[in-house]
Amino acid sequence: MGKVILEVKDLTTKYITRFKEDVYAVDHVSLKVEEGKSLGIAGESGCGKSTLALSLMGYYFPPLYYTSGDIIIDGKHISGMDPDEVRKTILGKEIAYIPQAAMNALNPTQKIINFVEDVVRAHNPSATKKDIYDMARQRFEFLGLPANVLDKYAVELSGGMKQRTVIAISVILGPKVLIADEPSSALDVTSQKMVIKMLRDLMDKGIIKAMIFITHELPLLYNVTNDIMVMYAGQIVERGSAKEAVFDPLHPYAKGLMGSIIVPEEGLRNVKLTAIPGVPPNLKHPPAGCRFAERCKFAKPECRVISVQIKEAGPGRTYRCIFSESELREAYKNG
C-alpha cells in the first residue's frame, strides 16, 4: 500500500438556498487516494460530482458551506481553514482544479506568458520574469506543448490547445493533487485524446501525485483512472477498480449506468442499452431509506425505510445496498 496523498473523512457540505433551505449535495463522503493513483468519479448530472470537487479544495464560498468532516492532503488538514488562507497556501500548490470551461480562464487581451506570471507571482512574488519564462518553457516542452504558445494570445489557439495550456499552467507549481472536472467534454475526440494523454503524462512524469477525474463518460474513466467511484444523490454508492466498476458493478444504479455505455466496438451490438427510469430525488427532502429505491427495479419495501451503510466487498471494493453481493449477482443474472 502506497502513501495516502488525499484522504477525505465523512465530508458533508451543503448549499443554502434563497429560501434558507439546506441542500446536502455531498453527504458523508469518505475516500482515499494513494500516491501515483487516480480516482474517477461518475454519476449523472446533479448527483454532486462537481460539488464534491469544489468541496475537496476546501475553498468554500456562498451558497456552498462546509458542514463537517476532514480533508487531509499529504498529512495536512485543510478543512475548516479560512477561505483566504486556502487560496494563498493551498490552491495551486497542494491542490489544483480544472473545470470544464478552463479555457475561458485565459484573458484575451494578454499573452499566455503574462498569465503564467500572474499565477507564479501570486505564490512567489519575488520570481523574476526570466525565471518564470524559463520555467514555463521547460514545463511546456516537457509536456509536449510547443513553447511558442507562451508568446501567443488566447484567440490564436484552438480549443484543445487552450485547454491543454490551462492544464499546463495550473500544474506549474507542482500541486500534489489535481482535480479535473469534465476537462474534455467540450472538445472533439481528437482534442479529447490529447488532453487525456497530457493528464496521463502528468501522472507518469510525477508532476502530480494523485488525480481525481470527474466525468459522466464511463469509457473515458475506464481508460484514464485506476479506480472508479459512482455517486448518486450526494452519496457514494460504489467504489472499485476501473475494471470491476465497468464490467462487474454491484450497486443497481452503477449497473444501470454501465448499461448506458456506447462505444464503437463489436461487443456493443450484443449489449442492449438500458436506461434508468425516473429522475434523481430532490435533495431538499432526501428520501428516508435508500436514495435509489424509487428507481430501482430490485427494491423491496424495506429499502425505502432502512438507510443503508457502505459495505465492504473485497479489497478496495465498497458498495451501498441492502442486498448482499451474491443476492445482487443472482438478481442481475435473472434480469
Added chain:
Amino acid sequence: MAEKRKLCLSAKGLTKVFGFGKTRTVAVDNVDFSFYEGEVISIVGESGSGKTTLSKMLLGLINETEGEIFFLGQKRDIRSQRNKQEYWKNIQAIFQDPFSSYNIFNKIDSVLLDCIKMRGGGNLPKEKKIEMMREACSFVNLKFDELTNKYPFELSGGQMQRLMIARIFLLKPKILLADEPTSMIDACSRATILDMLMELRKEIGMTVIFITHDIGLAYYVSDSVYIMEHGKFVESGTPDEVILHPKQPYTKRLINDVPKIYEEWDLSTVG
C-alpha cells in the same frame, strides 16, 4: 432485394461556399448522397467538417451555392415561403441545444398546440387536442398535467429534449434531422432519448438523419454511416463496414481517438 427501396432525400453536387476572395471557405464540397425511406443515417465528422452546414441546407435554412437537393425523387423547390412551410411539414429537426430551441414566451401547451395546428388539426375539439397532447407527452414519459402551465426553461435539459421528441410525435414528419441531439445531456439520459427516438421511428416509419461526432452512437443506431472530412464524404457504408473495418486513414484516426472498453485504447498515436 425484392422490394425496391424508395428514395427519400438525395443530392447531387451539393456545395456551399461562405465568403469570397481571401476568406472564401468551401464548407460543403460537391457532395452526392441518396437516403432511402425508413433508414437511419449518421453523418459523422469532427468540429468544422461541415456537418451542420449540410444539415442547414437539407432543412432549407440556408441556400445551397451549387447543386440540387431532391425530395421524394422530385427536385426540391422552396423559393416561396408557402413551399418552404409545406416542406417543413415533411422535415423536422432536433438540435443540440434544447435551451435555445424553444420560444421562451410560449408555454409548453402552446408549443404542442402549434404542432397540432401545423398538421391541420386546428379545428379539432379542445378535448381531442388535449388528448393528443397527453398521448404525445406520455410517449416521452412526461406528465402533461404537470407541464401545462410551465415555460420551457422550467424544465431540465433532458426533459426539454424529450419534449422535442413529443413535438415530432405530433408532427409525424417524413424525415427527422437530429443535429447532435444528445451531446449536451449525460450518458444516462442519452440512452433514454435514443430509445425514444428509435421507438418513434418504428411507429411512424420516418427517416432519421443523425448528425454527430459520437462514433459510438453512430455505430449503435444507424443503418448507414457517412464520414465527413473538410466538406466531403470520405467514406460511407454500413456501420460494420465503416466503423469496424475502416479503409480511409481519416476514419481510422477518428475511430482510434474514441475511448474503448473492450480493447486496448492506444494513447501513443496522438496528434
